[in-house]
Amino acid sequence: MKVSELSRRASVPLPTVKFYLRTGLLPSGERTGVNQSEYGEAHLRRLAAIRALRDIGGLSVEQIADVLRAIDDPALCVRDVLAQSSDAMLARPRGETAPEDAPAFDAALSEIDQVFTTLDWRVRPGSQTRRQLAETLLALRRTGFPGLPAGAFLEYAHHVEPIARMEIDYFHDAATGSREQVVESSVVGTVLWERVITALRRAAHESLVSRIPEFSEPPAP
Amino acid sequence: MKVSELSRRASVPLPTVKFYLRTGLLPSGERTGVNQSEYGEAHLRRLAAIRALRDIGGLSVEQIADVLRAIDDPALCVRDVLAQSSDAMLARPRGETAPEDAPAFDAALSEIDQVFTTLDWRVRPGSQTRRQLAETLLALRRTGFPGLPAGAFLEYAHHVEPIARMEIDYFHDAATGSREQVVESSVVGTVLWERVITALRRAAHESLVSRIPEFSEPPAP
Numbered sequence: 496m497k498v499s500e501l502s503r504r505a506s507v508p509l510p511t512v513k514f515y516l517r518t519g520l521l522p523s524g525e526r527t528g529v530n531q532s533e534y535g536e537a538h539l540r541r542l543a544a545i546r547a548l549r550d551i552g553g554l555s556v557e558q559i560a561d562v563l564r565a566i567d568d569p570a571l572c573v574r575d576v577l578a579q580s581s582d583a584m585l586a587r588p589r590g591e592t593a594p595e596d597a598p599a600f601d602a603a604l605s606e607i608d609q610v611f612t613t614l615d616w617r618v619r620p621g622s623q624t625r626r627q628l629a630e631t632l633l634a635l636r637r638t639g640f641p642g643l644p645a646g647a648f649l650e651y652a653h654h655v656e657p658i659a660r661m662e663i664d665y666f667h668d669a670a671t672g673s674r675e676q677v678v679e680s681s682v683v684g685t686v687l688w689e690r691v692i693t694a695l696r697r698a699a700h701e702s703l704v705s706r707i708p709e710f711s712e713p714p715a716p
Numbered sequence: 717m718k719v720s721e722l723s724r725r726a727s728v729p730l731p732t733v734k735f736y737l738r739t740g741l742l743p744s745g746e747r748t749g750v751n752q753s754e755y756g757e758a759h760l761r762r763l764a765a766i767r768a769l770r771d772i773g774g775l776s777v778e779q780i781a782d783v784l785r786a787i788d789d790p791a792l793c794v795r796d797v798l799a800q801s802s803d804a805m806l807a808r809p810r811g812e813t814a815p816e817d818a819p820a821f822d823a824a825l826s827e828i829d830q831v832f833t834t835l836d837w838r839v840r841p842g843s844q845t846r847r848q849l850a851e852t853l854l855a856l857r858r859t860g861f862p863g864l865p866a867g868a869f870l871e872y873a874h875h876v877e878p879i880a881r882m883e884i885d886y887f888h889d890a891a892t893g894s895r896e897q898v899v900e901s902s903v904v905g906t907v908l909w910e911r912v913i914t915a916l917r918r919a920a921h922e923s924l925v926s927r928i929p930e931f932s933e934p935p936a937p
Contacts, residue, residue, distance in 0.1 A: 540860065574932045624916075625919070627915040638764045658876075674935060694849045696880050700798070703880060704794070711793050711794075
């Protein structure tokens with residue numbers, strides 16, 4: 496198909512498609528004339544992936560480029576593609592430095608490692624998930640909530656593990672098609688289903704709160 | 717305490733604190749001199765809340781202002797504070813228009829409503845959670861994943877409901893202190909624990925993938 500049809504079928508404005516082509520997020524089509532190229536289903540799929548990562552995942556163009564670089568690297572095994580693209584998605588924006596004071600952050604990291612050990616989860620020492628969890632632990636402490644966040648992390652993990660298991664089982668069973676297609680759909684699925692989980696959680700909150708009579712009472716004057 | 721001590725104790729740079737004071741995100745202190753004001757624990761808590769909403773929640777200053785306006789509105793019951801602040805957090809950035817074609821979007825909204833009816837969840841027709849879920853349903857369809865997304869939404873909901881129930885039960889039991897404190901901690905908690913859930917999910921993915929031998933095999937040449 497021509498670039499105009501690609502734009503129409505993907506519902507992505509033509510200037511945006513051209514921007515993705517210029518920056519290399521979208522690979523060039525097959526040149527068929529001086530100013531004309533042919534695009535295929537892989538381009539359509541890639542555009543849907545870019546759009547999902549940007550619109551739903553809120554990723555920057557830089558982050559998307561890092562994710563796609565991992566997906567397109569023919570030397571990486573599936574595990575490493577997923578690890579690298581996960582790190583790219585969770586990475587702090589370039590140039591932004593850690594706002595935390597280092598000793599408190601290192602202590603929080605140790606607590607997170609302890610949680611992973613208790614759960615028998617194998618997570619790379621450099622995984623961005625560890626950094627995010629340590630930062631959130633510090634933020635929870637800063638707000639001065641009562642209770643023991645590190646203990647609650649375990650409780651959350653027990654709820655989250657079956658979700659992750661369902662997803663990886665599904666991914667494993669459905670892992671047919673080209674290697675690029677498999678990892679692309681896995682990365683995009685991680686982002687899209689994350690949004691489903693977080694939106695469902697908030698919808699469930701709304702429903703549960705609406706059933707507690709005192710929360711609907713007008714505030715005392 | 718003076719504004720400099722507030723900045724230090726909250727680990728928020730002084731120019732940032734002054735920016736929050738100028739824009740009204742942070743209420744003014746009690747004036748004690750021509751160029752001096754006194755700040756208290758409520759300011760410290762509010763700064764931690766702003767920082768969590770910005771750094772962890774990724775909210776814009778406009779969104780944070782909307783959230784804080786709901787928290788500070790003395791006429792709202794707890795349910796309405798939570799609904800309004802949830803909508804403010806999930807709202808599309810101002811000026812950005814819906815990219816979807818309307819009939820497909822309306823059909824997706826009906827599917828989401830059907831999911832809520834099946835679950836017996838009470839969610840306002842105007843809730844931003846419905847919009848997010850409908851958008852994500854369309855994005856999932858666009859990527860061309862196999863399977864039935866609407867059916868999978870139900871499966872996810874069954875996993876997510878116990879998490880939301882644990883949180884609302886905890887919030888309900890812990891709902892002591894001033895009304896402002898209660899809703900502030902609930903809104904901030906929603907954002908911080910969401911990050912815990914999403915980071916734990918990705919850590920669990922990493923651990924599960926590392927145990928599937930074929931995912932660690934080098935790609936076929």
